[in-house]
Amino acid sequence: MKPVIEFENVTIGYEDRILFKNLSFTVYEQEVLLIKGPSGTGKTTILYTIMGLLKPVEGKVRICGKKLSLKNLPYIRRKISYVPQNPDILRENTEKAIEEILEREKKFERKKLKELIDFFQLPEETLQKDFSELSGGEKQRILLITAILLDRDIFLLDEPTSALDEDLKVKVADFIGKLGKTTVVISHDREWESVNNIRVMEVNNGGS
Amino acid sequence: MGGAKDISILSMMLCFLLLIIPVIIYSYIKLPLIKETLLSAARMTIQLFLMGIYLKYLFQYDSAIVNILWLLIMMIVATFQAIRRSNLNRKVFLVPILLSYSISIYTITLYFNRFVIDVTRIFSAKYLVVIGGMILGNSLRGIIISVSTFYKDIAHEKERYIYRLITFGNKFEAVLPYLRNSIQIAISPTIATMATMGIVSIPGTMTGQILGGASPMVAIKYQIALMIAVFAATNISIVLSIYTTSRRAFEKRGLLRKGIVKI
Ligand SMILES: Nc1ncnc2c1ncn2[C@@H]1O[C@H](COP(=O)(O)OP(=O)(O)O)[C@@H](O)[C@H]1O
Ligand SMILES: [Mg+2]
Numbered sequence: 001m002k003p004v005i006e007f008e009n010v011t012i013g014y015e016d017r018i019l020f021k022n023l024s025f026t027v028y029e030q031e032v033l034l035i036k037g038p039s040g041t042g043k044t045t046i047l048y049t050i051m052g053l054l055k056p057v058e059g060k061v062r063i064c065g066k067k068l069s070l071k072n073l074p075y076i077r078r079k080i081s082y083v084p085q086n087p088d089i090l091r092e093n094t095e096k097a098i099e100e101i102l103e104r105e106k107k108f109e110r111k112k113l114k115e116l117i118d119f120f121q122l123p124e125e126t127l128q129k130d131f132s133e134l135s136g137g138e139k140q141r142i143l144l145i146t147a148i149l150l151d152r153d154i155f156l157l158d159e160p161t162s163a164l165d166e167d168l169k170v171k172v173a174d175f176i177g178k179l180g181k182t183t184v185v186i187s188h189d190r191e192w193e194s195v196n197n198i199r200v201m202e203v204n205n206g207g208s
Numbered sequence: 209m210g211g212a213k214d215i216s217i218l219s220m221m222l223c224f225l226l227l228i229i230p231v232i233i234y235s236y237i238k239l240p241l242i243k244e245t246l247l248s249a250a251r252m253t254i255q256l257f258l259m260g261i262y263l264k265y266l267f268q269y270d271s272a273i274v275n276i277l278w279l280l281i282m283m284i285v286a287t288f289q290a291i292r293r294s295n296l297n298r299k300v301f302l303v304p305i306l307l308s309y310s311i312s313i314y315t316i317t318l319y320f321n322r323f324v325i326d327v328t329r330i331f332s333a334k335y336l337v338v339i340g341g342m343i344l345g346n347s348l349r350g351i352i353i354s355v356s357t358f359y360k361d362i363a364h365e366k367e368r369y370i371y372r373l374i375t376f377g378n379k380f381e382a383v384l385p386y387l388r389n390s391i392q393i394a395i396s397p398t399i400a401t402m403a404t405m406g407i408v409s410i411p412g413t414m415t416g417q418i419l420g421g422a423s424p425m426v427a428i429k430y431q432i433a434l435m436i437a438v439f440a441a442t443n444i445s446i447v448l449s450i451y452t453t454s455r456r457a458f459e460k461r462g463l464l465r466k467g468i469v470k471i
Contacts (some may be wrong), residue, residue, distance in 0.1 A: 010321065048370075070460055084371050089368045150375070
């Protein structure tokens, strides 16, 4: 198994305070890592570090075997699909917004999109609505579907099921688990823990 | 040109008498704007009289270098004040905005003087300082609104911006909706003004020119030309300002630096 995300004695934080000291973990190819922990501990900050938005104070981070240097950032970012914690991301017509994102990589297929819409129990007219009119749970599913269709190697999902009903949480967790992407998911939802082969990392105050 | 009919001191005072009406209204409805109104009117009077005096000397002296410098000083003062009143961090924004603003104002004013009004002495005070001063005064508001909207929106929508940065993979596409929106917000009022111009009100420059003895047809042409010059100058300044400020406002990794805008 190839290591895809490697943290080695990493210290991360903002000017005013350190969030994690000597954080080490590895996510291997096709593995799903679940990060759990109280809010404000720095889970989102870990994802920001993986995306190269934040320079670690200390330690080594490697993504796909490459250091997080400025030179490597474009390459690394092109491998990442990100679903943010706040799903209020797209604007205006939902289908057009999805198409704009996918068409750049020639990955827009209306049929596949419709299938996923159906699979995740979104009403058919969702695509024709303005994204801002959708409910929180609908927005989350649209962003997940966009990430799935974008089909990049690494999935970074920040509380992607927080606004979904229980049966949908199960469905999403199960789907992502079977997708075979290297995934880091932050979630408080227990449904993720029953995903096959999922690895759980608990973080808490004071860091780990 | 015969010039406009002069206004005597007594007549000026009769004009100021009109201010009593708003003052009475404000005091009646307890709107705390009286002091500010009177103070602003006093400032306007003093400032414009001073301007009258210095313009007189500038016209007499009429040296290209002095005129160029004078325009620059006007821009420095205007930018300084506008940034102080905005929510932008002065250390980061003053120099790049001033630079963009001057490039745009000098270019448009000189182009205007040379090709539109077709004068040979494009640096003479009458053209450089007066027209340049008019263009710079009317474009600054839009520039500041645009730049602060741009950075404020990105700061507010941090996750959306990050999403775009990762998903589209480059900063230009990540900021594109913010760029569009900031230009739109700053420019829409000007577009609306152009569309309604001439329907009811008579624009200020035209009033001045007609009173000064110009024929209405000439005054109209100047009005149209100046409107377009202001519009072009504002747009150029906005795009240059956002471009030049972005080098300082963003970190190398793409996030907006802290303390750039007050939100
Ligand atoms: N840009 C920032 N500057 C300073 N502190 C920040 C910044 N972003 C987040 N924080 C702080 O870092 C801590 C961790 O934030 P975050 O990673 O979002 O936590 P979590 O995702 O676990 O809820 C919080 O206390 C938060 O206030
Ligand atoms: Mg978080």
